[in-house]
Amino acid sequence: MKFLALGLSALISLTASSAFAEQPFFAKKLDSGLELIAMESHKVPLVTIVLAVRAGGMTETPETRGLTHLWEHMFFKGNKRIPNQEAFNKRIRQLGIVYNGDTSAELVRYYFTLPSAFLDEGLQFMADAISTPLLEQVELEKERRVVLNEYERSEAQPSFDYRNLERKLIYGQEDYLRDPLGIRRVIENASREQLYKIKDEVMVPSNSALLVSGDFIPAELEKMVAKHFKDWADPKDWKPVVRPGFQKFPENVNFVMTRANVQNASIQFTFQGPKAKSDVADSFAADVLVNLLEHTNGKFYKKYVDSGLTFGAGFSYYTQSQAGELEVTAVTKAEDATKVQKMLLEEMNEWTKEDYFTADQLEDVRRNLLINHKRELNAPSSYIKSLAFWWGVTGLDYYNGYLNSLQKTGLPEVREFVKKWLIGKSSIAGILLSPQDAKAASLKDSSQALVAKYLGDYKVAPKASNQAPATKG
Amino acid sequence: MCNKTLLLAITGLLSFSGLSLASTSLVSEESIATQKKLTSVHKLKNGTPVYVRTIPDSDILSVVVSYSFGLKDLPVGRKVLNEWYWSAKSLATKTYPKAEMFSLKEKYGLGVGCTGGIEFSTCSLDAIDDYWDKGVAVLASVIKEPAFTDEDVKLTRDRLTAKLKNTPTDPGTYSNEIINEIYYPVGHPYRLNHDEALKELEGLKKEDLNKLQSAITGANAMRIVVVTSMPADKVVKDLNAALGDIKTVKLAPVAVSAPKIDDKKTYNFHDRELPTAYIRMKFNAPGAKEKDRIGSKLLFEILSEELGEEIRTRRSLSYSVGSAILQYNAGLGLIVASTSKPKETLEAMHVVIEALKKKMYSDEEIREYKNVFATNYFLTQETHDSLSSAISSSLDYHGTTDELYELPKQLEKVTAADINRMANQYLKDFRVGVIYGRKDFEDKWATDFVSQHLASSNQKKK
Structure with a gap:
């Protein structure tokens, strides 16, 4: 095929080109x-x-x-x-x-x-x-x-x-x-x-x-x-809504929550992450890191997913402009939950080391981002909804430069990102599992006081008047 | 609108037949002819049929290899093999050990995987044209020589165990098991609940995966669909080199009949304290090869709309209510709802079904439902992978792409009288499954609903 005939160096040069600039x-x-x-x-x-x-x-x-x-x-x-x-x-x-x-x-x-x-x-x-x-x-x-x-x-x-x-x-x-x-x-x-x-x-x-x-x-x-x-107009003197900013990200919180019918144990760390509008370069680095950790020949995937230690583990970043969250998650057997939680926290330190991700893996990530973009364009009815997301959350200027920016994000930027947002930073760390599994794994539900303190608004019984209306039926 | 005749010539554009609010044609003859013209049929040297659908001006490709094998073909005690085998199959092969397999997939953006179905199963490839050679080599290796290493056998067994154990977590998902428990009698070819699957898995070994590989990998058990812009002769030549040496196997097709209703097993309740009830019903409906297969698709579109109109729009009883038809050799109808007013919702469902049986829709109303159906039809043709899946399904049951390409034309023939007849013929003998708190639900609400629609008791009344 024409692409392979050019050899790997040509292949790499294409990924870095402006093939998708237009x-x-x-x-x-x-x-x-x-x-x-x-x-x-x-x-x-x-x-x-x-x-x-x-x-x-x-x-x-x-x-x-x-x-x-x-x-x-x-x-x-x-x-x-x-x-x-x-x-x-x-x-x-x-x-x-x-x-x-x-x-x-x-x-x-x-x-x-x-x-x-x-x-x-x-x-x-x-x-x-x-x-x-x-x-x-x-x-x-x-x-x-x-x-x-x-x-x-x-x-x-x-x-x-x-x-x-x-x-x-x-x-x-x-x-x-x-x-x-x-x-x-x-x-x-x-x-x-x-x-x-x-x-x-x-x-x-x-x-x-x-x-x-x-x-x-x-x-x-x-x-x-x-x-x-033509008749749809702004109200007179319309201005965009401005709402208050958020509190400082809290100090570390750790809890175990038990709920009936949960199977396996879900582990999650949530860190403060970049806001796409103000921390632009970091938001690109976050997306590259997400893809590197999903690389099936990468250290993370091998250790946590392919080994069978977890039933799924990963890192995620949801691009938003007003807030930013970074999540490290895993689903495991209940008896492994504490061990995996500890391992994951330590693993993030490894992400800053020079040999954790390789240049080849980064190249694969870059190429796959371009291929996935082709696939996105192949479905105009869903692509236009994605485009609406980018317009609304980041603005189109961000999106227009998105793929090229990801292509330019290197491993040093990724390592800096990890140091800036994850290493030594406080997080909300939780484990969700069933009461039976918690007991078997010698874990105690430590969320009850937090639930009582914070979730009162969610525990209100339905209004008695919330009845079905009389109908013509 | 744009000049469709011109575009048709250039890109093979599909078109409605001069659609207007007063029109009755959903798709033009020209479109049907174009789709057929863009589809060529070939055979590999071992007899495996290959269908190439050309999509001009695209560098994306999609391949679906369909096997005449699924859950129905496995005996009780081994049914869980269906999911286990297909999930383990694409992890590593004899030519491509796992590290190399992962490398190729990552380097060339190859989507290669397999899925076990109820009656047919598939292995598929999604790639771009530039990596066709690599993709075909990997796909062929997955099909012909999966490795099933000890590590992967353990890994996939553990993952499947975890997945099966997780079935009850989401009440929406679990409601499907609650209803299957009574809809499919023990031993029915389509039946496999998660607890049964877990037990089966304990007794199966690596050898069972290898035996299954030998038993079903046959040129006579497979069919290939390729959606691409590449020339068909090149595609077929490369597939011949990769898959043309597969021998034939002895197939023993399993006959499937629709489950008969057991008057003592029409309702199943699962007690769970929840803020909303999950109701799920199943009942027999036209299968994929039956005469009413096309008309019943419209019947279920209408039923779904009517349930939404009455239960969500007029009575505000549910956020999520609707119906669907699943067409295998034995077809089944599905009605689902979540509601905190299950009694009222079941009563409203009864009202909708009875009204549908009595109503004779106007031509205009029928046309409106067909319009929505046509939009969904064309959406399935938008991407390479959705088109290859749709073509493959058409071939699975009918051996021809005409079933897919002429579907809108056949749908045009469905009349209001057909809908009325089918509503009376098929909307009966419901089996009902409910998940909700015991104190919030009376069995009578469900059993009354079932009794009202039992064909046998209605016959007695007559």
Whole structure:
């Protein structure tokens, strides 16, 4: 094949080239402040439309905690053109729309894929939903119960308390800024007024982007967008929401939590990590480190995964702009939990040594990042959602330089990163396992006092009035 | 819209047939013809069929090697081999010991792996064209000569044990076992619960993996699908060199019939204190080769929408409610819901099912459901790997790609009367599984639901 015929040196030179410098999408800012980002692909006769908003936990208050997520649900209800959710659902079927939405700490996305023949109608549908939602009381009452069931599904997971406790320990009183699901009490008491306030604060064109991928002609798309989104405007004197910063990362906390139905033992260390907007170079180093530790011929993988010592172990970094977390995790047999926890903590020191990662491994990581990018582009309907993530969290300038920056990140930068963020730094260290396994492994649940102190908000019983409504059935 | 005729000629673009809000065609004849034209059929020298689907202007490739072998083909006591064998198979081979295998995968970004299915299993390769040679060599080695070293046998056994033990952790996942316990009688070819699998695993050895390798690696047991922009003759030539020497094996196909309902085993409850109940139902539905296989896909799309409309939109009883059809040789229908109001939810399900049996949809309504179906259909053709999987599934059950390529055209023929007939024919004899706190759930709620839809009791009433 042409690539192999060039030999390894040529192969390496390609990885470092600007093969991906030219992005496959175009971006443009409309007069309203709305950004239009679009990527043409004519593989299948479909288009995917994403509306992304820089909102989520980070734009909430303790009183509106979880309500951006509730708003996301209300988005799929009635608006000025479509009177209620039943009519909304009918329109979805008419246009052949496959849709969903998600809310995270820093981003809200609404997205649908539909036949490209219906692009014009689809854009109008999206414009109506975001600019003229009715947010009616009767619909709010209905959707509140649906969101509460979503909350209950999360609550049914054995890791529910662990995740909430960890967040509380790291972010203290400001934990609501990182908790898009919110708490039951706030969801139960949510009002239309609160939803309207969210609409005016964050669901505005200057805080949003419209992203389109698939089978369209750019000039026609631009005309359609201009036509359908022309009446969507920022409220007068609109300014982005600014929320308080976070407390200093806490001193070391160690706990063991037992919950019924947990199988095996989950071990986790969480450290403070770089914020993608202010610690840019470190955020790239974090991503390279993640990939190096996943290298199947690397020391870490061999020692912890391929040896069978754990059923899975790794390091993760979730790119965010307002906060940063680094996680070292493993799943083991309960009897190995303490030993592996200790080993992992010591292992991080090894990551700074010159022979822990090799130049060949780094080269493999770089090449695979490029190959994976090709695969991403091969799926325009999901790539455009990823692009929405980068737009919302880091901005497109960061993303445009992302792959090239990762290609330039070397092992010295990775080692410096480990020293700066992990070695000797405080962490939240926890083990989650079943009471039976804890007993067999001579571990005691040490989380009860922390749970009692911090998770009171999550332990409130459902409101008695949370009953199913009378229906036409 | 864009000039599709021009683009079709250049890139092989698929197109709807002049879709508009008033149209009835989901896919153009031209699109179907283009897909067929881009697919060529070949045979290796040992008889293994190869289907090459060309995707112009792309340097990504996807290969799926499908085996006529799955869980159904293993006897009770050895069923867990299905998952164990396929997970251990791609770790290392006689030509490529593990370190070398890992090196090749890392260096060339090769995605090589195997998965055991209910009726068919697969080994697959995802790569870019530049590394085709390396990828085919690794894939062929995985298929022909897995090493099953002592270390890997232990490693994969331990991992599988941990995975099986983990089954009850997530109530959503566990609800599938709760319902399987009563849906599939002991000995049914599709049945394997996690506790049964754990027991089986204790009695199996490395030799069992090697024996299975010899028994199923046959030219007559495999079919290859390649989605690529590379010329088909080169693809076939290289596959011949890599896989053309595989001999045939003696296959003993296992016949599968849909599980018969046992009136004494229609409901299974698992007591767990949870904030929401998990309800899961299974019932017989048209299999992959049955006459109603296409119409029933639309029936289940409609059932899912109607359940969502009534239970989520109108009554706000559930965040997650829906239905699906799984089409193996024996098909099955699935209804799932999470709810903190299980009594009301079961009542609402009854209302939806009864309404669906009585309702005659308008042509416009049927067309709307078909539109959504068509979008999902084209989404499966978006990427190389999803397309190769879809082609492979079409070949598994029908021996032709026409089943996939003409699916929208066949779907167009489904009428409101068909939906009404199928609703009455198939929405019955539900087996119900529930996970929830004992004090929060009365068995009667589920048994009443089951009784209302038992074909035998309804016949007696008539």
